[in-house]
Amino acid sequence: MSRIAFGGATAGAVFVFVLGCQRGAHVPPPPGVSVEIPTIEPQGRTAVDAPPVVVAHRGASGYAPEHTFASYDRAIELGADYIEQDLQLTKDGVLVALHDPTLDRTVRGDPANCTGRVIDKTLAQIKTCDAGRWFNDAFPQYARAEYVGLRVPTLEEVFQRYGAHANYYIETKNPEDAPGMEDKLLALLTRYDLRGHASPRSLVLIQSFSDASLRKLHQLDPSLRLIQLIDNRGSATIRASLDAVKSYAVGIGPSKGSVDPALVDAAHARCLAVHPYTVNEPNEMAALLAIGVDGMFTNFPDRLTLALQVKPPRRLTASAPSMPPCLAQPR
Ligand code: G3P
Ligand code: CA
Numbered sequence: 001m002s003r004i005a006f007g008g009a010t011a012g013a014v015f016v017f018v019l020g021c022q023r024g025a026h027v028p029p030p031p032g033v034s035v036e037i038p039t040i041e042p043q044g045r046t047a048v049d050a051p052p053v054v055v056a057h058r059g060a061s062g063y064a065p066e067h068t069f070a071s072y073d074r075a076i077e078l079g080a081d082y083i084e085q086d087l088q089l090t091k092d093g094v095l096v097a098l099h100d101p102t103l104d105r106t107v108r109g110d111p112a113n114c115t116g117r118v119i120d121k122t123l124a125q126i127k128t129c130d131a132g133r134w135f136n137d138a139f140p141q142y143a144r145a146e147y148v149g150l151r152v153p154t155l156e157e158v159f160q161r162y163g164a165h166a167n168y169y170i171e172t173k174n175p176e177d178a179p180g181m182e183d184k185l186l187a188l189l190t191r192y193d194l195r196g197h198a199s200p201r202s203l204v205l206i207q208s209f210s211d212a213s214l215r216k217l218h219q220l221d222p223s224l225r226l227i228q229l230i231d232n233r234g235s236a237t238i239r240a241s242l243d244a245v246k247s248y249a250v251g252i253g254p255s256k257g258s259v260d261p262a263l264v265d266a267a268h269a270r271c272l273a274v275h276p277y278t279v280n281e282p283n284e285m286a287a288l289l290a291i292g293v294d295g296m297f298t299n300f301p302d303r304l305t306l307a308l309q310v311k312p313p314r315r316l317t318a319s320a321p322s323m324p325p326c327l328a329q330p331r
Pocket of ligand 2: 084085086171
């Protein structure tokens with residue numbers, strides 16, 4: 001398998017499908033990264049025989065401050081297939097990677113700049129804030145001196161750092177409060193040549209709890225690979241929505257407690273991937289893999305890569321034998 005050395009460590013899976021494809025990788029890898037051109041997986045695999053993907057939830061946020069370069073770097077080192085970005089929009093219209101609509105939980109600094117709503121602050125204000133110190137205080141067992149002083153990255157800075165050498169799983173967060181978020185996202189993807197998916201694994205997946213946001217994105221570009229996030233609802237309720245979801249999305253991101261075999265079967269019958277969130281315990285990972293999910297969001301990518309090595313044979317879904325190749329399926 002092709003490998004990539006990253007910061008002295010080695011990670012393979014994340015880059016296997018995205019490099020060497022027709023788009024070309026015009027953005028140089030981050031400092032310390034060396035790249036080998038990989039082989040591309042055969043086309044035509046189905047959802048159920050593709051290996052489940054490891055989505056680093058806010059980066060490797062169990063080990064490093066969420067949505068910082070440290071967190072994304074660690075995720076890649078640990079073998080994640082995707083690094084996740086939650087998007088917020090600043091007062092001056094810049095997309096930043098931050099989970100909460102407010103700054104209070106994950107940044108520290110001058111209260112005038114570093115507390116309150118993101119949408120009420122300029123990027124210059126937010127850039128004065130420390131995005132790592134809170135983590136050292138909250139998780140002393142994982143604290144590192146180098147986390148102090150980390151900054152909130154803009155989405156553009158994320159693309160500049162990782163370019164085509166990572167896969168991105170980007171969430172439009174509270175898009176109803178940030179008009180134009182989708183257009184800005186697509187403009188950035190275009191500028192950094194990240195809209196293609198010439199390989200079986202998607203370079204970019206876009207997720208949202210807002211079906212309006214996803215429908216808008218689908219209208220802007222029907223080839224985008226979109227994931228409908230779903231809050232904590234029952235399997236039957238979600239199953240009843242899948243035909244509608246299929247009209248614009250390629251998968252669902254349900255809460256882990258919603259997932260049962262019937263939901264996975266119903267999704268796979270429609271070539272919809274199932275990527276539950278947020279799964280951090282090995283026993284939960286094993287149970288979901290046995291049910292047949294196509295990937296998971298986790299704060300601890302290494303735990304999921306390990307679970308994938310020891311997982312039991314994957315359950316064959318009822319639809320599997322007759323299922324057509326899901327070429328639009330995200331992997
Ligand atoms: O995007 C999947 C999962 O991250 C949704 O929950 O609140 O962590 O964005 P949240
Ligand atoms: Ca998210």
